[in-house]
Amino acid sequence: MALHQTPTAFDDVDPRKRVRNVALTFVAIGLGVLVLMLLESIGSSKLTQSLALFAIWGVATVSLNLINGTLGILSLGHHGFMLIGGYTTGLLILDEAARARILTSARSMMTEESLAISVTSMLRSLGLDALTTPETLWVRFLIAIFLGGLMAAFAGLIVGIPSLRLRGDYLAIVTFGFGEIIRLSASTRLFAEYTNGALGFPGLTSEFGKSIWWTFGVLAFTVFVISKLKFSSYGRAMQAIREDEVAAQAMGINLAYHKVLGFVISAFFAGVAGGLWVSWLGGVRLDFFLFQLTFFFLVAISAGGTGSITGVLLGTALVVFVRQYGDPLEQTYTLQQWLAFAGGALVLMAALAVLFRSLRRLRPRFHWSAGVLAGAAVLAFVIAAIDPAFLEGTFRGFGMRAIFLSVLLIAIMVFRPEGMIGRNEFSWAMLLRERRSGPTDEERGQDAWLTNPVLNPRGTDVDPEAGPQKPTAPGRAAARELDADWDEGVDEASRDGTDGSRAPDDGPDDGPDDERRR
Amino acid sequence: MAMLEVAHLNKSFGGLTATNDVSFDVAEGEIVSIIGPNGAGKSTVFNLITGVYRPDSGDIRFGGRSIVGMGTNRIVDLGIARTFQNLRLFTNLTVLENVLSAQHHALRTTWLSAVLRTPSYRRQERRMREIATEKLAFFGPRLMSFRLNQPVYVLSYANRRRTEMARAMATGAKLLLLDEPSAGMNPSETKEITQIIRRMRDEGGYTIVLVEHKMGLVGEISDRVIVLDYGQKIAEGSYRQVVDDPKVIEAYLGKKAAAERIEELEETGER
Ligand SMILES: Nc1ncnc2c1ncn2[C@@H]1O[C@H](COP(=O)(O)OP(=O)(O)OP(=O)(O)O)[C@@H](O)[C@H]1O
Numbered sequence: 169m170a171l172h173q174t175p176t177a178f179d180d181v182d183p184r185k186r187v188r189n190v191a192l193t194f195v196a197i198g199l200g201v202l203v204l205m206l207l208e209s210i211g212s213s214k215l216t217q218s219l220a221l222f223a224i225w226g227v228a229t230v231s232l233n234l235i236n237g238t239l240g241i242l243s244l245g246h247h248g249f250m251l252i253g254g255y256t257t258g259l260l261i262l263d264e265a266a267r268a269r270i271l272t273s274a275r276s277m278m279t280e281e282s283l284a285i286s287v288t289s290m291l292r293s294l295g296l297d298a299l300t301t302p303e304t305l306w307v308r309f310l311i312a313i314f315l316g317g318l319m320a321a322f323a324g325l326i327v328g329i330p331s332l333r334l335r336g337d338y339l340a341i342v343t344f345g346f347g348e349i350i351r352l353s354a355s356t357r358l359f360a361e362y363t364n365g366a367l368g369f370p371g372l373t374s375e376f377g378k379s380i381w382w383t384f385g386v387l388a389f390t391v392f393v394i395s396k397l398k399f400s401s402y403g404r405a406m407q408a409i410r411e412d413e414v415a416a417q418a419m420g421i422n423l424a425y426h427k428v429l430g431f432v433i434s435a436f437f438a439g440v441a442g443g444l445w446v447s448w449l450g451g452v453r454l455d456f457f458l459f460q461l462t463f464f465f466l467v468a469i470s471a472g473g474t475g476s477i478t479g480v481l482l483g484t485a486l487v488v489f490v491r492q493y494g495d496p497l498e499q500t501y502t503l504q505q506w507l508a509f510a511g512g513a514l515v516l517m518a519a520l521a522v523l524f525r526s527l528r529r530l531r532p533r534f535h536w537s538a539g540v541l542a543g544a545a546v547l548a549f550v551i552a553a554i555d556p557a558f559l560e561g562t563f564r565g566f567g568m569r570a571i572f573l574s575v576l577l578i579a580i581m582v583f584r585p586e587g588m589i590g591r592n593e594f595s596w597a598m599l600l601r602e603r604r605s606g607p608t609d610e611e612r613g614q615d616a617w618l619t620n621p622v623l624n625p626r627g628t629d630v631d632p633e634a635g636p637q638k639p640t641a642p643g644r645a646a647a648r649e650l651d652a653d654w655d656e657g658v659d660e661a662s663r664d665g666t667d668g669s670r671a672p673d674d675g676p677d678d679g680p681d682d683e684r685r686r
Numbered sequence: 687m688a689m690l691e692v693a694h695l696n697k698s699f700g701g702l703t704a705t706n707d708v709s710f711d712v713a714e715g716e717i718v719s720i721i722g723p724n725g726a727g728k729s730t731v732f733n734l735i736t737g738v739y740r741p742d743s744g745d746i747r748f749g750g751r752s753i754v755g756m757g758t759n760r761i762v763d764l765g766i767a768r769t770f771q772n773l774r775l776f777t778n779l780t781v782l783e784n785v786l787s788a789q790h791h792a793l794r795t796t797w798l799s800a801v802l803r804t805p806s807y808r809r810q811e812r813r814m815r816e817i818a819t820e821k822l823a824f825f826g827p828r829l830m831s832f833r834l835n836q837p838v839y840v841l842s843y844a845n846r847r848r849t850e851m852a853r854a855m856a857t858g859a860k861l862l863l864l865d866e867p868s869a870g871m872n873p874s875e876t877k878e879i880t881q882i883i884r885r886m887r888d889e890g891g892y893t894i895v896l897v898e899h900k901m902g903l904v905g906e907i908s909d910r911v912i913v914l915d916y917g918q919k920i921a922e923g924s925y926r927q928v929v930d931d932p933k934v935i936e937a938y939l940g941k942k943a944a945a946e947r948i949e950e951l952e953e954t955g956e957r
């Protein structure tokens with residue numbers, strides 16, 4: 169049973185359920201906070217760091233997905249926006265000691281004036297000295313990431329403009345180019361005064377970037393804004409643009425405005441993510457913002473489900489997990505061990521093939537390909553056990569994490585191109601299995617009545633025998649005026665059993681039988 | 687004063703003249719049909735009016751105001767909406783979302799108040815839903831109940847055509863350009879859509895220009911018929927006047943193949 173795409177949730181649910189949903193959301197947030205507290209107190213610092221990284225990258229992927237998933241534009245320049253936010257935040261909150269060190273360093277490219285730029289000096293000039301104490305660093309950090317976001321949003325405005333004239337692949341290349349231009353120009357003479365060239369700023373506080381409270385707080389804010397946007401009229405307009413630009417424009421939607429709006433909002437959150445990211449890393453350097461970052465985000469989006477915020481977060485969790493806990497993949501092992509691993513991977517693939525086929529109800533469940541995989545696995549194990557001379561030596565799995573992620577991405581694209589959860593969005597209704605994937609029996613009956621001339625020779629709107637139906641007045645008038653036979657083509661949906669027109673014997677009181685007709 | 691005035695419209699694609707000095711007027715409350723053999727330039731006229739193409743020369747006035755060179759979305763704001771010959775729905779969105787998205791251009795709040803769900807936004811969103819159901823109700827209850835939340839890709843072809851017409855109505859336009867509204871519909875569905883188009887004018891207050899191949903439909907509802915052939919207007923008048931016009935008969939029957947096609951159309955469209 170396929171879940172239907174979430175319809176725009178808005179006042180659709182009855183008020184009691186809305187209250188319940190809000191209550192459930194608060195309970196879930198409360199529980200989430202408790203779990204985070206627990207993890208923070210008992211978990212290792214590695215775990216909290218990984219959670220914080222998940223939240224930071226979550227901000228980046230959810231915002232990137234506004235362009236890629238909702239607006240339907242493949243953007244490859246997200247690392248550029250993050251860089252702008254990262255450098256802005258870094259420069260603005262660098263502490264005095266670090267500034268002094270940079271100034272006295274021989275290779276520094278910064279000047280006294282550029283080093284004087286900070287949130288502290290801004291607040292001083294505004295006479296807000298109370299906010300410049302060490303205890304109020306968090307206020308300054310908040311201001312810094314906000315300003316970083318604004319700077320990135322401005323860049324998003326500029327990058328958004330070519331998107332008005334270009335489409336598809338060409339636009340993707342342009343966004344990629346912009347990302348690289350931003351990264352490369354940061355090291356040029358023009359900006360080196362503010363970015364310290366290739367050196368960057370070391371010694372940034374990790375107090376915020378590694379705090380799960382800060383990062384999850386920002387993530388919650390991001391998800392709130394972007395999901396509210398997605399499920400508003402503006403989000404519908406953006407999705408309409410994704411579906412068909414010509415039609416969207418013919419329905420009065422201003423393409424330019426909505427595309428640029430999407431870029432600006434997305435870039436803002438990318439900038440904020442960049443600010444948290446440099447804090448997590450404890451410094452700012454050019455190679456923290458390689459294209460690889462955008463690649464990881466794209467893997468997360470595609471793996472989780474393009475266009476779905478829930479899916480994107482799921483994908484991000486997967487990618488962050490592999491990044492943080494994938495070290496064993498990159499260790500040095502003997503070739504014999506590698507061969508044994510390969511055998512294990514083949515066994516796993518064979519098992520997945522069988523699982524996949526049984527989930528899809530494909531027959532035979534044990535396809536020959538699974539046999540081939542299993543055979544190859546046995547071969548690998550046997551060779552590893554014999555340990556012939558050519559298996560001497562060791563090999564370091566350098567870059568194996570990226571390879572692993574790429575293979576995973578290929579597998580997902582082959583077997584489930586819509587991503588793990590497709591376009592579906594988490595909702596309480598879905599969790600409680602309230603989401604309707606088809607009509608009720610009553611509606612089936614009504615539909616059969618409307619579309620089947622055998623049941624309804626006079627073409628009236630309402631089956632007098634069925635339960636209370638309340639079609640709207642114009643609908644009733646419409647049907648009355650019609651000539652009898654509404655011989656509607658059978659919907660595709662009816663083949664899935666969601667359309668009532670071919671199943672008059674479906675419910676107990678479905679349509680009237682011949683007797684009742686007379 | 688006519689609602690829509692099209693004057694000396696020329697458009698060519700490379701060497702091919704798609705419309706050649708086409709002029710016509712549409713008065714408020716009229717149903718005007720544009721007919722003509724395949725490739726006569728009917729859809730091109732729609733594309734020129736809605737700003738998808740820019741005419742090489744000529745003028746298009748809507749409510750007395752020239753709309754040549756305006757963006758497609760601006761023209762919708764002024765009050766002209768259309769459907770497409772080959773259906774251009776937002777297939778992954780639901781029926782309701784499709785019809786709602788056509789009202790977005792009239793939304794009078796910023797994106798920020800939409801995110802914050804301000805009372806003004808909520809009121810407008812509710813109003814948009816009312817309008818959406820009102821327009822969908824033209825087609826009977828079939829698009830109303832559970833179909834409202836079904837994605838368009840599960841709909842039948844006829845239901846997609848209906849959804850597209852509801853979407854065009856929902857834009858708030860006064861003039862609707864319908865490009866072959868009955869294409870792909872069976873005879874009884876065609877009969878039904880004929881009634882609905884008339885009700886769209888009578889009850890909805892829309893002015894309608896439509897392109898059609900099914901002569902039965904054209905003859906039944908048109909106040910006026912315009913005939914195009916090779917990009918040129920060759921006749922204009924009531925349905926009877928036009929079908930008896932020798933030039934029109936020649937345009938259709940001049941070629942043997944066209945003659946057969948006409949017969950076939952008469953059979954399916956007029957029964
Ligand atoms: N974008 C375009 N580029 C090149 N030629 C075009 C373009 N659009 C239309 N044409 C040509 O212009 C002529 C008129 O096309 P148009 O689509 O207006 O015909 P039509 O009267 O709508 O025909 P049909 O009944 O088949 O829909 C055709 O010969 C077509 O090939």
Ligand SMILES: [Mg+2]
Nearest residue numbers: 728729730771
């Ligand atoms: Mg056409």
